[in-house]
Amino acid sequence: MLVELVDEQGRAHGSLSVAAAHTAPGQLHRAFSVLLFDAVGRVLLQRRAAVKTRFPMLWTNTCCGHPEPGQAVVEAAAKRLQEELGVSAELSEVGAFTYQATDPGTGRVEFEYDHVVIGRLDDEVLHPNPDEVADTAWVRPDTLAQDVASEPGRYTPWLSGVLAVIAARG
Template sequence: MTETLAEPLTDREALPVELVDDAGHAIGACPVSQAHQPPGLLHRAFSVLLFDTTGRVLLQQRAAVKTRFPLVWANTCCGHPAPGESVTDAAANRLAEELGLTTDLTEVGVFRYQAEDADSGRVEHEWDHVLIGRLGSARPRPDPAEVADFAWVQPDALRMRLCDDPANYSPWLGGVLEIADEAYHRTDG
């Protein structure tokens, strides 16, 4: 008789995040769950936004089981690098885990934000590195534990939606979009 061992599930809330100061310098670490308790501890994060050949951006609707901002629309993927881990490597791994996609990623900026999820009481307080990539013909294969849905959207249409219905979108998406879209156009789209 042969037994097949299932891969152990990772408790993402127990993984370490890198705490940073107001200038983005590493100052320590703590578990994800602790960093997101009110008032929130400033920590390193990343947000990926992929563009297709026509300039549309790939959004994901966060899965219902997410502990912060479930079922809202957000950038292609996001997460936290482990302390000392390359942001680009962590982002590429997360992109593959969440959407089954691989592409070259380029870091194009960083911004800081803080937002409370009124439903869970948890807080995002992040030093967010923004990365972009281009996707040709590959089709997302989302992990249903991470992603409820996905959609390709023109940036200008997304800006209008963010203004008209902000509660349907993550509080960091506007900042990610502005940095990513400017960088995309700077590199001749």
């Protein structure tokens, strides 16, 4: 699979394999992070599967991934949501941020222009793909923000950026 390389403003300028983009020092590329809310405002988290090559077994947003070069972010996010959790939701993009982090266990690098995508999920049964997801949990956003600040090692390094984009919306 290819990822879309971007500049600091998110403008596309090429493509590269996922593996090459995540090899140190990393190449800035487009990604997305989905965060689903329920009717009472809780957010759906997933714990990444042990077989993941970057940040396995850490808690993170509902799902994430990379659009193919030229693919619309929301379209890619909807497809990935179905692949990882077996659900669909109406999604919308609410912002973006850039982050860079190295997985201490694998040496793989995340250097991503990350589009934050949100949606609402009501009364749908989750069907987590065990190759992607080890566990799921519904959490209050204020509790989550406190936990990420006090125990960052339990969470993926991009989750704080996702939460910051959400908080900035009000």
